[in-house]
Amino acid sequence: MKRTIIFAVVFMLAVSFNGVLLAKDDSPKDLSYPEVAGDLLWVRPLGIVHLVFGATAFVISLPVTIPLKKGGEAREFLITYPYYYYLKRPLREM
16 A cells, blocks of 8 residues: 555656646747648637637526626636637737
8 A cells, every 4th residue: 555655646746747847938929821721720610619608608607607796707708718819819829
């Protein structure tokens, strides 16, 4: 039992110290044409679907969010942020 606990702790420590957190962002600010096409043909249509599901979740959550006075936060999280990201964002920005 003691051996299993030690192994689990060592494993969790090894997994938690990955290099992703220390990696630099070397991606170019300007997107290439295939990335722009992927954004236009794949990401934006899925974003519209995301907006539909977000609006549905917002309407369903209204009975809970109105008494808690959190309707504005829910609208911002489920509708406003996705709207600006998927529909108002310029094509060459990610």
